[in-house]
Amino acid sequence: MEPVERTGGLCDPRRLLGYPALYGFFSALVGGRSARRRYVREFVAPFPGARILDIGCGTASILEALPTTVTYVGYDVQAAYVDYARARWAGRGTFRRARVSEMEPPAEGPFDIVLATALLHHLDDDEARRLVDTGYTSLCPGGYFLTVDNVYVEGQSRLARYIVSRDRGGHIRTPDAYVALARTRFTDVRATVLHDMLAIPYTHFVMQCIRAAD
Secondary structure, three states, rough: OOEEEEOOOOOOOOOOOOHHHHHHHHHHHHHHHHHHHHHHHHHHOOOOOOOOEEEEEOOOOHHHHOOOEEEEEEEEEHHHHHHHHHHOOOOOEEEEEHHHHHHOOOOOEEEEEEEEOOOHHHHHHHHHHHHHHHHHEEEEEEEEEEEEEOOOOOOHHHHHHHHHHHOOOOOEEEEHHHHHHHHOOOOEEEEEEOOOOOOOOOOEEEEEEEOOOO
């Protein structure tokens, strides 16, 4: 199935986010650059020579925060994003267009880290389980699969909940629902709720899913 993109027509501002330059401008406006640096520092924790697979890489803006010593492979379904990433990050990574449901573990693997940033909430349960399975099978033993998505949680501010609800993704979940998807393949799932990643009221849910060492 196609990822659900909720827009209200040609004049809906969410449709404009499909344009890489506008997406980058909006991300910077709400504090996306500092959020990426924090995400990399606190959760991705790349080491020299790490092999990283980024599923749903978008414009691969995370490369701003990653060391140049990593091996990076990115996939996205949006042709405009993939083309932008290839032009912007030539020499820093390999970029391919593919749907989650069409992906096979890339030949560059196995990987130390698999990322799925702001992707699960765009996928229905069937394709989300396929994403988790691809993440698991693409990892080397001891590697980890990282996801970060918007989320509905108890005690969330009304404004944060409203902004989250306006996201383009049609499958925003609760923490328990996200963890249930991860546990279809991973037994070690470490979850974190964050309310302060962006410069606007917003709530993120991070999962670090570790593949057991052989």
